Amino acid sequence: MGNCSACCPDQTVIGDIVNDSFCGNFAIPCNSDNVDVNTLWRLGDGFFDAGAQTAATVSVYYDSGCDRAVTINVRKRNNTVESFTVYPSNTRSLTVLNPVDVTIQCRADGGVQNVCRGKYCIDLHYDVLEPQDFG
Numbered sequence: 001m002g003n004c005s006a007c008c009p010d011q012t013v014i015g016d017i018v019n020d021s022f023c024g025n026f027a028i029p030c031n032s033d034n035v036d037v038n039t040l041w042r043l044g045d046g047f048f049d050a051g052a053q054t055a056a057t058v059s060v061y062y063d064s065g066c067d068r069a070v071t072i073n074v075r076k077r078n079n080t081v082e083s084f085t086v087y088p089s090n091t092r093s094l095t096v097l098n099p100v101d102v103t104i105q106c107r108a109d110g111g112v113q114n115v116c117r118g119k120y121c122i123d124l125h126y127d128v129l130e131p132q133d134f135g
Contacts, residue, residue: 016127016128017127017128018126019123019124019125020123020126021121021122021123021124022041022122023119023120023121023122024119024120025117025118025119025120026040026117026118026119026120027115027116028070028104028106028115028116029106029115030065030106030107030108030114030116031106031108032106035103039102040102040103040104040120040122041101041102041122042100042101042102043099043100043101047126048098052126052127053097053098053126053127054077054097054099054125054126055095055098055099055124056074056096056099056102056124056125057093057094057095057123058072058074058093058095058096058120058122059092059120059121059122059123060084060086060091060092060093060104060118060119060120061086061118061120062087062091062117063088064088064116065088065106065116065117065118066106066108066114066115067106067107067108067116068088069085069086070085070086070104070106070118071083071084071104071105071107072085072086072092072094072103072104072105073102074094074099074101075099075103076096076097076098076099077098077100078098082094082096086118102122104116104120
């Protein structure tokens with residue numbers, strides 16, 4: 001078996017591991033720089049303040065659009081970004097620890113459509129920390 005630490009939060013954190021899976025469709029305008037439009041998912045501010053961790057697998061299917069490929073960016077807690085590229089009629093996935101948001105970039109590259117269309121799924125695992133008694 002492989003190393004589970006690459007896909008699951010650290011088991012030493014006190015609390016329960018919760019799993020969420022959600023999927024959706026996207027239609028991103030070509031060359032959009034609108035963060036609200038380009039963001040597929042964002043973790044709430046302050047999530048890591050209590051020491052919680054997350055892990056996620058992001059899967060994207062690119063159907064068609066104005067670009068030869070779409071770029072998926074997964075920003076992590078330490079503010080680094082892991083990216084991957086998806087070509088038309090293909091699906092790619094990436095698993096990361098402590099993601100904070102997932103965005104998609106669709107750049108015009110001579111295509112005939114004015115949007116990039118596809119589907120995404122995010123499988124998220126995170127700690128639900130138990131309250132600590134500091135009194």
